[in-house]
Every structure is written in C-alpha cells, then in structure tokens.
Amino acid sequence: MVSRVIPVDPFDLVIFGGTGDLARRKILPGLFRRFCSGQMPEGSQIIGAARSDMDDAGYRSMVADAIAEFGGSRGSESGMLEAFLETVSYVMTDAKGDGGWAQLNEKVRDNKVRAFYFSVGPSLFGDLAERLHRFGMATPDSRIVVEKPFGHDLASAKALNATLAKHFDEHQIYRIDHYLGKETVQNLMAVRFGNMLFEPLWNAQYVDHIQITVAETVGVGGRGGYYDKSGAMRDMVQNHLMQLLCLIAMEPPSKFEPDSVRDEKLKVIRALEPVDWHHIVRGQYGADENGPSYRQDVEDPKSRTESFIAMKCHISNWRWAGTPFYLRTGKRLKSRASEIAVVFKDAPHSIFGADAGRHRNVLAIRLQPNEGMTLDVTIKEPGPGGMRLLDVPLDMSFADALGPDAEEVPDAYERLIMDVIRGNQTLFMRGDEVEAAWAWTDPLIEGWQARNDVPKEYEPGSSGPEDALMLMHRDGRKWRDVKA
Numbered sequence: 001m002v003s004r005v006i007p008v009d010p011f012d013l014v015i016f017g018g019t020g021d022l023a024r025r026k027i028l029p030g031l032f033r034r035f036c037s038g039q040m041p042e043g044s045q046i047i048g049a050a051r052s053d054m055d056d057a058g059y060r061s062m063v064a065d066a067i068a069e070f071g072g073s074r075g076s077e078s079g080m081l082e083a084f085l086e087t088v089s090y091v092m093t094d095a096k097g098d099g100g101w102a103q104l105n106e107k108v109r110d111n112k113v114r115a116f117y118f119s120v121g122p123s124l125f126g127d128l129a130e131r132l133h134r135f136g137m138a139t140p141d142s143r144i145v146v147e148k149p150f151g152h153d154l155a156s157a158k159a160l161n162a163t164l165a166k167h168f169d170e171h172q173i174y175r176i177d178h179y180l181g182k183e184t185v186q187n188l189m190a191v192r193f194g195n196m197l198f199e200p201l202w203n204a205q206y207v208d209h210i211q212i213t214v215a216e217t218v219g220v221g222g223r224g225g226y227y228d229k230s231g232a233m234r235d236m237v238q239n240h241l242m243q244l245l246c247l248i249a250m251e252p253p254s255k256f257e258p259d260s261v262r263d264e265k266l267k268v269i270r271a272l273e274p275v276d277w278h279h280i281v282r283g284q285y286g287a288d289e290n291g292p293s294y295r296q297d298v299e300d301p302k303s304r305t306e307s308f309i310a311m312k313c314h315i316s317n318w319r320w321a322g323t324p325f326y327l328r329t330g331k332r333l334k335s336r337a338s339e340i341a342v343v344f345k346d347a348p349h350s351i352f353g354a355d356a357g358r359h360r361n362v363l364a365i366r367l368q369p370n371e372g373m374t375l376d377v378t379i380k381e382p383g384p385g386g387m388r389l390l391d392v393p394l395d396m397s398f399a400d401a402l403g404p405d406a407e408e409v410p411d412a413y414e415r416l417i418m419d420v421i422r423g424n425q426t427l428f429m430r431g432d433e434v435e436a437a438w439a440w441t442d443p444l445i446e447g448w449q450a451r452n453d454v455p456k457e458y459e460p461g462s463s464g465p466e467d468a469l470m471l472m473h474r475d476g477r478k479w480r481d482v483k484a
C-alpha cells in the first residue's frame, strides 16, 4: 500500500528564528523531506529571518548542514538538495527593530500562500505580529505559526492571545502542539470514529481506566534555564498530554474539521475536575554514571521543579464519570516510549471458574517508537491443560501495515507545516482551548507551591518515583510496562 502525496499550493514561508535550534533540527529538514516527496510545489520559497549577519549563500550552507545532520535518510539526496536550496533565501531581520522588514516585504508575494513561522522565544511574538502588521504583510489570508510554550499560566496565555488578536484573526493563528502531528495521534481518531467496533464500548460502563504515558530517556540537557521555570506539568501535561486526553475522551465531532474537533476537545478540558493533591506525584531524577541529577542539570541545588509527574484525573460528564485517567510523563526514565492504553473492564461473570484466571482487553496505542496499536484479547491457553485463559496481542505496526513501498511517515512538524499551507487548523490548538488548559493547570501548580511540595528523587533509568506506582496500586491497578 503506497500513501498518496497531495501537493499543496505554492507558498512563501518566512521562518523567524530561521537560524535557531528548532529550525535546524525540525523545520528545515522537514521541509526538505516534503520537497523530496513532491509535496512542496515549484514556485514556493522559504525565507530564513533572524539577526545573524549572513547572505543567501551563507544561509543555504547552514541549511545544507542542518539537513545533513537531521534530514534522516533523505539528507544524502544531493541532487534534490541543490534544487531545494534554490528555494531558500535569508533576510537579516530584527524582531525588535525595523531592520530587514522592508526587504522582507518585497520578497513575500501576493499571489502565494503566505505563512510566517514564529520560531523564536515567546517574548518576541508580539513584536513580530506588530511589525508584520505595520509593514503590510499581515494580509487577511496570511497565517502565523506560533510555537510553544503558549504562555506560562492563564494570565500570560490570555495576554498573548490578546496581543496576537490585535493583528490576526483566530483563523490565521496556528498554535503548534507537535503531538497532534504524530501519525498515531491521528490514527487514534481514525480508529475511534472510523470503526463501529470501539465507539459503543468507549465509556465508563465498559472502560475500567485509561493510562497515558509519555516517557523520555533524555534529561533536560542544555534547556535547563527554560525547563526549571516550567517543569513537566507546564512543559508536557498542559499541552501534549492534555491533547491526547482530549482526543481519547471527546465526543464524536460532527465532522473532521477544525471547529467541530476543537469544540469537542474544549468540552473535555472544561469537564476536567480539579485533581486532589493526593493524586499527584512529582519527581526529580537523581544522578548516575550516565549523567548528572536534575538539580545539577539546572544548576540549582534547591530546585523544586518536577522532571516527572504522575496524576489521576477525572472527567465529569456522562461518558466518563467514575473512570480514572492516569497520566504520567518524565525525563531520564528507562525507555523512550509513549502510549495510550484503554483498559476495559473484566467480563461481568466468568463461566470458566476461578482457576481459569480473569483477563482484560486492553487497546494500547503506541505513539513512539514503532507507532502502532495492540489489542489484547483473551483466548484459551493452547494445549490439553483444561480451560485456562491467556491474553494475546493482536499487534499492528503502522510501518508493516503500510508496506515497504510506502512513503516514509512524515515527522509531526512537516505534516503540520503542510497543514498550515493548506489552511487546515484541525490539528492546531484554538486560543480558548489553551486558556482552558491553563485554567485547569494553574490551581494545581499553585497548590503544590503553597504546600512547599518537594519532588521525590527517582533513579535515572527507572519508571519514576515509587509513589507513582503506589498511585495505581492503591486503586488495585498497575501501570503498564511501556517499552521501547
């Protein structure tokens, strides 16, 4: 089965922060892969914009290096690379000054899709929006792409929404949450709403609980300054895990289109109950032979910011009343593995007797690595040993399902950038969603700050603090062993 690549309309994409880490690691290599796959049409141009003093040739050479380093298997396609680089140019631009803006305005064309990617620190978003407006580039059909973090709390998110709204309408604002661009996340919607099999069972009557795990092996690395002001709650839960939770829990939207989907997600966020502080576990990784501790990484021996969080949440609505949602995410854990597991209830009565054992269906949706899905079903243990039950997985890896000739699954960023060019906001967060997520998050953070809560230290390479295991054990449940 070979997936189809539908070219988008020719576009002008300006990347503010075009020399930065995100542009080099994700945006530029992603655009190159789209170019190689034939999705980026002739006549499109990519314009890097930042303060660094360089010309087109210097920028192209930086882009070529970035593609060689981060472009994956496509990074070595040299014929394609030359053609791609011809679409790339650079304008030295200061978000806080007027230098470069007139030149930028001359470059962007009226008859092309016009998109501006704000790949700079959030403190510059307002400056960029204001100058795009003042220099005549904020035309009604132009789009801006805004990176995370979208605010630090509800007040700052509201202020940021208000700043952007001065110059751009909501339909022009694309707030990135790259988890929404992951292949499996969209497959989650296909599985839920494209099959008759699951949806009738997708509720508190049949689902015992849901687990969402996003585990990383890396520490905070060189991002300690940013991370220590955020922590796992702001960095991961308020956005990525919240989005996953919404897609799992939302009602079927009437159409797969932006506002239908986002209206349903918003209802879920608004229905989230405040979390009891006994149901939140925060942790910090310690040191081991492979690396420093969290506190050493962020250079604050007294830091109380969490690099791990686990919590039990509830959604107050008819569908989910009484079904717990357990979330956990953290850094320097034993594997880089993320999944959503829907754990169904036991059959109401076992006709096989106690000796056969009790078993459960689990639908596990693997986000990474090896994106795919497993459905555990109960069968008879093979052999003559009588009626004993056994769980076996029906396992589907998306790579296997697509076959060897399929196009490489696009990275989340490249898929989302193509959606910006198409003008499709379905996989982007709306302003009210982001605000609702902060409205739920803020009191939890304020709560542990008021209690002077100190995160529990956990061993790097483990599954997080013991208390996180207890959070489940107390309820007679356990976390799945999520493996890479």
Ligand SMILES: NC(=O)C1=CN([C@@H]2O[C@H](COP(=O)(O)OP(=O)(O)OC[C@H]3O[C@@H](n4cnc5c(N)ncnc54)[C@H](OP(=O)(O)O)[C@@H]3O)[C@@H](O)[C@H]2O)C=CC1
Pocket (backbone or CB within 6 Å): 016, 017, 018, 019, 020, 021, 022, 023, 049, 050, 051, 052, 093, 094, 095, 096, 118, 119, 120, 121, 122, 124, 147, 148, 149
């Ligand atoms: N890196 C990542 O993996 C991720 C990053 N993000 C977000 O993406 C954004 C960019 O992050 P990242 O690339 O890591 O940051 P970097 O610090 O690596 O890059 C910042 C970019 O902004 C440019 N810049 C800084 N000041 C100005 C200015 N006054 N005018 C114009 N350009 C300016 C810099 O270039 P110069 O100095 O030449 O001006 C550089 O290109 C941030 O909002 C971050 O939170 C989100 C998720 C992941």
Ligand SMILES: O=C1O[C@H](COP(=O)(O)O)[C@@H](O)[C@H](O)[C@H]1O
Pocket (backbone or CB within 6 Å): 148, 216, 235, 236
């Ligand atoms: O947004 C972020 O996501 C990454 C994890 O992304 P993934 O695609 O590699 O799962 C996380 O490391 C980072 O702290 C956070 O800001």
